[in-house]
Amino acid sequence: MKATKDLREYLSVLEAAGELKRIQAQVDWNQEAGAISRLACEKREAAPLFENIKDYPGHRMGAVLLGPGRPLHARIALALGQEDKHIPPLKLIEIVRERFKSPRRPVEVEAKKAPCKEVIIPGDRANLLSFPIPQIKALDCGRYIGTWDIVVLKDLDSNWVNWGIYRCMVKDERNFTVLLLPAFQAGVPLLNQHGGAIFGKYEAAKKPMPVALVIGANPACHFAAMTSFDYGVSEEEMAGGLYGSGVPLVKCETSDLMVPADAELVVEAEVLPGVRVDEGPFGEYTGHVAHRGQAPLARVTCITHRRDPIFTMANMGKPYDDCATPRTILHSALVKNRLERNGIAVKSVYYPGTTLAPIIAVKPAPAVHQKIISTLLTAQRLLRTGIVFVDEDVDVTDLEDLWWAITTRMHPKSYRTVDGVAAESLMPFLTPEERQTGESSVWVMNATIPYTWPEKFHADHAATCDYESAWSPEVRQRVERRWAEYGYGNGSGGR
Ligand SMILES: Cc1cc2nc3c(=O)[nH]c(=O)nc-3n(C[C@H](O)[C@H](O)[C@H](O)COP(=O)(O)O)c2cc1C
Ligand SMILES: [Mn+2]
Incomplete structure (x- = not known):
């Protein structure tokens, strides 16, 4: 089965699998939605879809949609198109391995066919605060528009387009920070983060950098954006690999950047060279807060969205979360x-x-x-x-x-x-x-047991002692054949 087509199809798949909870009670965007979704992670409850958000009538927000489920990887399996959410993780890894080996080029769609362009708000009328952007935790420094996002950037001197999930905090109606980490620290090339490396080039050239902040695309796109591929790898094409065909992209209104056409919300902006503003602390994926101090600032040039856009948020913290x-x-x-x-x-x-x-x-081998x-x-x-x-x-x-x-x-x-x-x-x-x-x-x-030990030494001192290893196949077959006769059932045990 193919990966789910867009966020809305994914939500219905989640709901059918018991992994989504619609919450009709009024919930505050200020901390309450954050606390509910964190507790849902810790209790492994269904992901909340808030349908009644204080101060934002008519808006909806999904949280921890790719977070821990029952079992842990249930939502990942469903997003990748698996019918059985219980598929063992090692099998799921093999499926993803194959998909990473067949990246697919994106497909351009016309603006009039792109759901993310149903509503277009030019920069001078744009207001980030008209969306239910959550203050997730009490200890976060502000309201984060970008958590379950995709930050789309294009390299200054090549055709490489990079997608990454980077945290973004709203500063005011028209401005937000993007946590682009410096490409160099004390002269050492880190290249830890591709967005920071690309922004470094624009900044050296004193040019503003076009950026698109994408919220609520189909999960395959976010998966590609959160995977730490090598420098120069196109996450767009990797998303196509995960998705099973080229992902539909549409051109931005105010730049040449291309964004997932099915996204719920796209904020087009420019990151300003030489500008830094306070950012952090923020509760992070390590299960600790991470305070950095300063981050680059992006100024909104246009907002486009689906009708009745569904906002999405991640809730980072002690495992497990949606990172x-x-x-x-x-x-x-x-x-x-x-x-x-x-x-x-x-x-x-x-x-x-x-x-x-x-x-x-x-398998141990020399120098492996x-x-x-x-x-x-x-x-x-x-x-x-x-x-x-x-x-x-x-x-x-x-x-x-x-x-x-x-x-x-x-x-x-x-x-x-x-x-x-x-x-x-x-x-x-x-x-x-x-x-x-x-x-x-x-x-x-x-x-590992050293492979250089003589066989006899290994057999006498280090051979494994479990059911598989300590009896001959003949004895095991007899025991298994007679299992019910001994009075045992067919259950798989309680471990
Ligand atoms: C919810 C979420 C938030 C993240 N926030 C950041 C962030 O602020 N900065 C960062 O460098 N990586 C962040 N990451 C991890 C990056 O998405 C990941 O390292 C990815 O590989 C970055 O893309 P890049 O390799 O193209 O730089 C976040 C991941 C998730 C799932
Ligand atoms: Mn990258």
Whole structure:
């Protein structure tokens, strides 16, 4: 089945699967919608669609629409067109891996056929505050228009178009901040974020940078925008890969940028060179606040939207939220493909939680672990706090299995760090010095049994002892055949 066509189709798929809750009671955009949707994440309740928002009659807002469900990845599976929301994560990762391998060029549609142009408001009449932009948390510094968004930018000196999900805060009716992180810090190229790298070029040329802030496109587009592809990769085409065909795009009114035609709301703007305003703190995907201080400012040039636009918000915080949940799948697929392209075949990759530290099951071989570390570090953002290597018998999606491997197979003295790697500036563990240099460390845990041990030594001291490994197939077949005869049922157990 294809990925869902637009946000509205996705909402009906969610509702049919018990993953959407329409809330008709009046809810305040100021903190209440934020608190409800965070509690829904923590309780794994259905995603709220607020249909009655204080001060905004007629407006609707969906929250945490790609957040944690039942099971965790239910909404990701549904957005990607899976009929069974219970599909195991490793299967979903394989599906995404294939789709990432077939990017598709977008398809241009005429403005009159683009739903996002049903209403066009020129810049001099535009008012951001006419939309129900939420103050999500008490500790956030303001109202965030861009959380579940796509920030569309075009490189200054090439045809590369970049999509990224970056947080954007409303400053007033016509201005908002975009958290574009500097491409360089203390002279060190970070390239952590492509938007910041592109803006750096405009700023050096003292030119305003056209930007389109897209809200409520089909989920495949947001998935592409939140995946940390390499510099120069087109998220537009990756969105087409995830979507199953080229995504329909339409030209902006006030720039040459192209935006998803099915989006609910598009804010066209210019980011001003040399201007910075206060931004932060903001509750972030690490489960901590991240305060940065200053961010570039964008001035609105036009707003276009669907009739009765549905506003959407993410609610970042301690896992799981709508960053961590999709990225456990997206980044696992990205990394497995990257390793494959570099000639390294691993059995499985999984990023639990915040997607900052992958668990990789790989057959031990000379130098394989170091090759994996090097391959991931060339990507800048795929290895940010640590990495765990496990043997192929470990289920990388099962944290109990992982902890068993770490506590029994990892030699305590093998724990190590790789120093001098690019720091992720939102990490709470960074020291004041590391925030200046942009350099930090990642840890490596090798929870695999050394492949160099003689077979007899391994068999006597380190062979696995579970049902699969400790009995012959004949004995197991007999036990399984007679299972009901012993009085056991067919249930799969309570774990
Ligand atoms: C809800 C949400 C908000 C995000 N906010 C930011 C942000 O403000 N700045 C940032 O650099 N990345 C942010 N990210 C992560 C980026 O989307 C991600 O790193 C992506 O790869 C950025 O695109 P780029 O690789 O083209 O720079 C956010 C992700 C999500 C899901
Ligand atoms: Mn990019």
